Amino acid sequence: xxxxxxxxxxxxxxxxxxxxxxxxxxxxxxxxxxxxxxxxxxxxxxxxxxxxxxxxxxxxxxxxxxxxxxxxxxxxxxxxxxxxxxxxxxxxxxxxxxxxxxxxxxxxxxxxxxxxxxxxxxxxxxxxxxxxxxxxxxxxxxxxxxxxxxxxxxxxxxxxxxxxxxxxxxxxxxxxxxxxxxxxxxxxxxxxxxxxxxxxxxxxxxxxxxxxxxxxxxxxxxxxxxxxxxxxxxxxxxxxxxxxxxxxxxxxxxxxxxxxxxxxxxxxxxxxxxxxxxxxxxxxxxxxxxxxxxxxxxxxxxxxxxxxxxxxxxxxxxxxxxxxxxxxxxxxxxxxxxxxxxxxxxxxxxxxxx
Amino acid sequence: xxxxxxxxxxxxxxxxxxxxxxxxxxxxxxxxxxxxxxxxxxxxxxxxxxxxxxxxxxxxxxxxxxxxxxxxxxxxxxxxxxxxxxxxxxxxxxxxxxxxxxxxxxxxxxxxxxxxxxxxxxxxxxxxxxxxxxxxxxxxxxxxxxxxxxxxxxxxxxxxxxxxxxxxxxxxxxxxxxxxxxxxxxxxxxxxxxxxxxxxxxxxxxxxxxxxxxxxxxxxxxxxxxxxxxxxxxxxxxxxxxxxxxxxxx
Ligand SMILES: Cc1ncc(C[n+]2csc(CCOP(=O)(O)OP(=O)(O)O)c2C)c(N)n1
Ligand code: SF4
Numbered sequence: 353x354x355x356x357x358x359x360x361x362x363x364x365x366x367x368x369x370x371x372x373x374x375x376x377x378x379x380x381x382x383x384x385x386x387x388x389x390x391x392x393x394x395x396x397x398x399x400x401x402x403x404x405x406x407x408x409x410x411x412x413x414x415x416x417x418x419x420x421x422x423x424x425x426x427x428x429x430x431x432x433x434x435x436x437x438x439x440x441x442x443x444x445x446x447x448x449x450x451x452x453x454x455x456x457x458x459x460x461x462x463x464x465x466x467x468x469x470x471x472x473x474x475x476x477x478x479x480x481x482x483x484x485x486x487x488x489x490x491x492x493x494x495x496x497x498x499x500x501x502x503x504x505x506x507x508x509x510x511x512x513x514x515x516x517x518x519x520x521x522x523x524x525x526x527x528x529x530x531x532x533x534x535x536x537x538x539x540x541x542x543x544x545x546x547x548x549x550x551x552x553x554x555x556x557x558x559x560x561x562x563x564x565x566x567x568x569x570x571x572x573x574x575x576x577x578x579x580x581x582x583x584x585x586x587x588x589x590x591x592x593x594x595x596x597x598x599x600x601x602x603x604x605x606x607x608x609x610x611x612x613x614x615x616x617x618x619x620x621x622x623x624x625x626x627x628x629x630x631x632x633x634x635x636x637x638x639x640x641x642x643x644x645x646x647x648x649x650x651x652x653x654x655x656x657x658x659x660x661x662x663x664x665x666x667x668x669x670x671x672x673x674x675x676x677x678x679x680x681x682x683x684x685x686x687x688x689x690x691x692x693x694x695x696x697x698x699x700x701x702x703x704x705x706x
Numbered sequence: 707x708x709x710x711x712x713x714x715x716x717x718x719x720x721x722x723x724x725x726x727x728x729x730x731x732x733x734x735x736x737x738x739x740x741x742x743x744x745x746x747x748x749x750x751x752x753x754x755x756x757x758x759x760x761x762x763x764x765x766x767x768x769x770x771x772x773x774x775x776x777x778x779x780x781x782x783x784x785x786x787x788x789x790x791x792x793x794x795x796x797x798x799x800x801x802x803x804x805x806x807x808x809x810x811x812x813x814x815x816x817x818x819x820x821x822x823x824x825x826x827x828x829x830x831x832x833x834x835x836x837x838x839x840x841x842x843x844x845x846x847x848x849x850x851x852x853x854x855x856x857x858x859x860x861x862x863x864x865x866x867x868x869x870x871x872x873x874x875x876x877x878x879x880x881x882x883x884x885x886x887x888x889x890x891x892x893x894x895x896x897x898x899x900x901x902x903x904x905x906x907x908x909x910x911x912x913x914x915x916x917x918x919x920x921x922x923x924x925x926x927x928x929x930x931x932x933x934x935x936x937x938x939x940x941x942x943x944x945x946x947x948x949x950x951x952x953x954x955x956x
Contacts (some may be wrong), residue, residue, distance in 0.1 A: 376788065402787045406780070407813035414777040414810070418784020421771045422751065422792065426784070444774050547769035547785065549792055552748040558763045560754075560772040 354534035361495045362387035362525040365455055365518065366395070368502035369427055371535045374453065375401035376419045376426040378412040380434060383467045384522035385457035388429045409434040413441030413454075420450040421559040423546030425506055429455035431522075432473050433464060439481035442515055446485030447561025449545075449576065451509035453502070454487075455518045457525035460684035468684025469522030471606060474661035477519045478635045484573050486580045488516035488587065489634035491605035495529035501632070503535045510541040512583055519634060521657065523607045523686065589632035590641060594620065598627030600699045601645050603666045604655035605631050608687055612655045615692035624700050639669040646670035650703035653677045653695045655687060675702060716741035716750070716767045723761060727927020729884045729917040730758060730826065734765055736890070737797070737824060740898045741768065744905065746793045751785045753778040755807075757799030758832040758919075776807025779814035782821045793904055795822040801831045804840040804864045811866075815910045818875035822900045823912040825866060828919040829938060836922030840864040843941055848922070867914050867947035877909035879947040883916035883939060885931045892944075908951060916942060 359367065366388045369377070377392040389405070396403035402419075406412035412428045419426035430438060435456045445452050458473045460466040477489045488508050490501040498520060505516040547557050563569040591609075594616060595601065604612045609630040619626045629645060631638050646652075651674055654663035660678050667676050679695035681687045713719060717738035724730045741747045750768035754760055756775035763770035773781040778796035786794040803811050803825050814821065830848055831837040837850040841863045845854040855863075867879045878900060882893035893915055900911035916938050920930035946952075 376784070378784070404783070404787065404817075407809050410777065411780040411783075411810055411813065414774065414780035415784035415787070417773070417777075418753075418771065418781040418786070419788040420784070421781070422785045422788035424788045426788075440774055441777075448772075547751045547771050548789065549749040549751060549769055550747070550767075556767055557769045558772070559770070560763055562760060562772055 354532045356530035356532050358528055359495060359531050360387055360526065360528050361498050361520065362457065363391045364495045364498050364531055365429070365502050366391035367533060368499040368535060369453065369506070370395060370399070371533065371538070372425065372503045372506040373538050374425045374427050374506060375399065376424055377402070378404050378406050378415040378426070378428050380406050380409050380412050380430065382431045382434045384459055384469070384525050385429050385431045385455065387525070388455065388457070409437035410440065413438040416452050417441060417445060417448070417450060420445070420452050421448065421547045423543040423548050425510070427453040427455065429457065431457050431459045432461050432470070435473060435476065439476070442487065443481040443483050443485065444561055445515050446487070447483060448559050449513040450559065451513050452515045453505045453509050453518070454515055455520065458519065458521045460682065466684040467522065469607060469686060470657050470682065470684055471521055471608065472658035472661065472682060473519070474634065474656070474658055477517055478637070478665070485576065486514065486583070486635055488512070488514060488583065489519050490516060491519050491632060491634050492524060493606050493609045493630065495524070495527065496531045498524065499531050499533060499535065503538070507539055508587060512579055519606070521607055584636040587633060588636045588638050588640070590638040591630040591632060592641070593628040593630065595627035595629065595645065598625050598648070599650050599703070600624070600626040600653065600696060601649040602626060602628040602653045602655055602692070603631070603642065603662065604628065605634060605662070608655045608657055611687055611689055612692050614689040615696060618689065618693060619696045624696060626696050637665050637669060642666065642669035643671065646673040649674060651675050651677060651699040653679050653699055655679045655692055655695070657686060658682055714738035714742045716747045718765055718767050720764060722765060724758065725921045727918065727920045727930060732884045732890060733824065733826060733893070733915050733917060734762065736894045736897050737795070738766060739894065740901050741766070743898065744901055746901065746905065749791060750793045750795065753782045753785065753794065753796040755796060755798040755802040757802050759797050759799060759826065760833065762797050776802050776805070777810055778802065779807065779810040779819070779821070779823065783814055783817070783819050786819065786821050790820070793901065795824060795901070797824045798826065799832065800825070800827045800829065800839045800841040804866050812870070812873060815870050815873045815876040815912070818877065818909040820904055820907060820909050822904050823910070824897065825912055825914045826917045827866070827914050827942065828917040830919050830922050832919045832922055843937055863941065865942065867912070870912060871947040875910060876912070876948055877950045878903050878911040881914040881916065881942060881944050881947065883934060883944055885916070885918070885934045889944070
C-alpha cells in the first residue's frame with residue numbers, strides 16, 4: 353500500500369486528473385467546487401499545462417471541445433447551475449464522439465438554489481441535454497473513490513469516445529479524508545480521428561455533429577448506440593453491502609450511501625435484515641443486479657437528496673416487482689441516519705403478504 | 707501550357723452550396739489562397755460556425771471542427787491551446803459572432819488569443835431565412851423586422867471592429883468588403899495579414915468582411931453588390947481599426 357495523504361475531495365479530483373495525464377483545464381468559479389479550479393490554477397502552469405478561467409461555463413465546455421477535438425485529455429468542473437450552461441456542449445461532445453471528463457459537485461436547486469450538497473442533478477446527469485446520447489456517470493462515495501473514479505473516468509472517456517461525468521456533491525467535495533494516490537498504469541489511446549493538422553500527409557479529419565440527411569444522422573446514432581451497448585455490458589459498477597440475507601434493499605449513491613450504511617448497521621443490531629446496492633455507475637445503471645435482488649427482497653428504499661429521481665431508475669430496474677420507498681431530503685439537507693432508519697422500519701412492516 | 711488560374715489546394719474540389727451571387731464563395735477562396743501561399747494548410751484547423759457557412763468543413767482542405775452557434779472562438783481557444791503550433795481560424799457570420807457568440811468573441815480578443823477570425827457580415831441571418839441580425843441596418847426590412855429595423859425598440863447595429871478596438875487584448879482588426887476587384891484584393895491582403903500575425907505569435911486578429919446575401923436581401927447579385935456599397939459601407943466604414951504592432955512601431 354502506498355502512503356496516504358489527507359486531501360479535500362475537490363483537490364483530490366484535481367490531483368487524480370493530473371495523474372491521469374490531463375494537462376488542460378477550463379473552468380469558471382462556483383461553490384462548492386471552486387477548490388478544484390484553484391488547485392488546477394496552482395498546479396498546471398508549473399507542469400507546462402493549460403489552466404484557463406473562462407468567461408462562462410459555456411465557453412469553458414467549448415474550450416474543452418477544442419482540446420478534445422485536437423486529441424488531448426481535457427476536463428472541466430462546475431456545480432449545478434454551471435452544468436446547466438455546459439449542457440449544450442455536452443450534447444455537442446456526444447454528437448462529435450469526443451472524449452471529455454466533466455465534474456459536477458452538486459448543490460441544491462432549482463435556479464440559483466443554495467450552496468449546500470444535493471443530488472438533484474441526477475436526471476440532468478443521467479438524461480442530459482438535447483438529442484439521443486448517453487453520458488457515463490460515476491458516483492463516488494469517498495475521497496478515495498473520487499481519485500479512482502477520476503482516473504477511471506478519463507480512461508472510459510477515451511476508450512468509448514464519450515463524456516464521463518463525475519457526479520459528486522458539496523459534502524464529498526469539501527470533506528477531507530486520507531487517500532492513496534497510487535493510481536496504477538495509465539493507458540494511452542491513439543486518436544487518429546483528431547484534428548491535429550493534416551501535415552499534408554493524410555486526408556483531412558472533420559469533427560462534426562451535423563448531418564442534413566436523416567438516414568445518415570440516424571446511422572450515426574445507431575453506431576453510437578452500439579458503442580453505448582458495449583458500455584452497458586462491460587462497465588457497470590456497484591457495491592453490495594450486506595445483501596446476502598437482506599430482506600430490505602437500500603439503493604443509494606454518493607454521500608447518502610454512507611449515511612445509509614450507518615443506518616443499516618444500526619438496523620442490523622436490531623435484527624432487521626437490511627442491505628444496500630450502491631450504484632457506482634449511474635449510467636450504465638446496475639439494472640441486472642437490482643432486478644435479481646427484486647426476486648429476493650421484500651422492499652427497496654431509494655435514499656437520495658432529491659425529490660425522487662433515483663427512485664425512478666430503481667423502479668424501472670426492478671420492473672416494479674417490489675415496492676420502492678422514498679427516503680429523501682432536498683434543498684441542501686442531508687438525510688440523517690434516523691431518517692433512513694424510519695424508512696427501514698416502515699419497509700420492515702411490509703411483507704406479510706410476500 | 708501555363709496554368710494562370712487554378713483552384714487553391716486548400717479549397718476542396720466540391721460544389722459549394724451557396725446561392726448564386728453570394729459572396730461567401732469569394733471569401734472562401736481568399737482564405738484558401740492564404741493557407742496555400744503561407745504554406746499552413748497542413749497545420750491549419752478551421753472552426754466552422756453555425757450559419758450559411760456551417761458546411762465550410764466540407765470546403766476547406768484542412769482539419770475542421772464544427773462548433774455550436776456562437777462558440778467558435780471558445781472551440782478555437784481549445785484547439786490552439788492544445789497545440790500552439792496549430793494554425794487555428796474561425797469562419798463566422800454576424801449572428802454567430804455578434805449576437806449569440808458576443809461573449810466568446812470579446813473574451814477571446816481580451817485574452818489576446820492567438821487565433822484568426824474571419825467574420826462575415828452580411829447584415830442578416832442567412833441560413834434561417836433572413837431574420838434581423840445584430841448588424842442589420844436601421845430601417846432594414848427583414849423577416850423579423852418586417853416594418854424595418856426600428857432603433858427605438860430594437861436598438862442599433864453592433865459595430866464589431868469599433869467595439870473590439872477598445873479591447874486591449876486585440877492585435878489586429880480590419881474591415882474589408884468583397885464588392886469589387888479592388889476591395890477583394892484588399893480583403894485578401896487583410897486575411898493574409900491576419901494569418902501571418904498568428905504565425906508570428908502576435909495574437910488575436912479579426913477581419914470583418916462585408917458580404918452580400920442576395921437571396922434574403924431580395925436583390926439580384928449585382929444589385930446586392932450595389933446595396934452593400936450604398937448602405938453597408940457608409941454605416942460600416944472600411945479600414946484598419948487596430949493594428950497593435952504598427953502602432954507600437956510608430
Ligand atoms: C443555439 C442555436 N440557436 C439558433 C440556431 C439557428 N440558427 C442557425 S443559423 C442561424 C443564423 C446564422 O446567421 P449568421 O451568423 O448571420 O450567418 P449567415 O447564415 O448569415 O451566414 C441561426 C439563428 C442554432 N443552430 N443554434
Ligand atoms: S442565404 Fe444569403 S448568405 Fe446564405 S448562401 Fe444564400 S445568399 Fe449566401
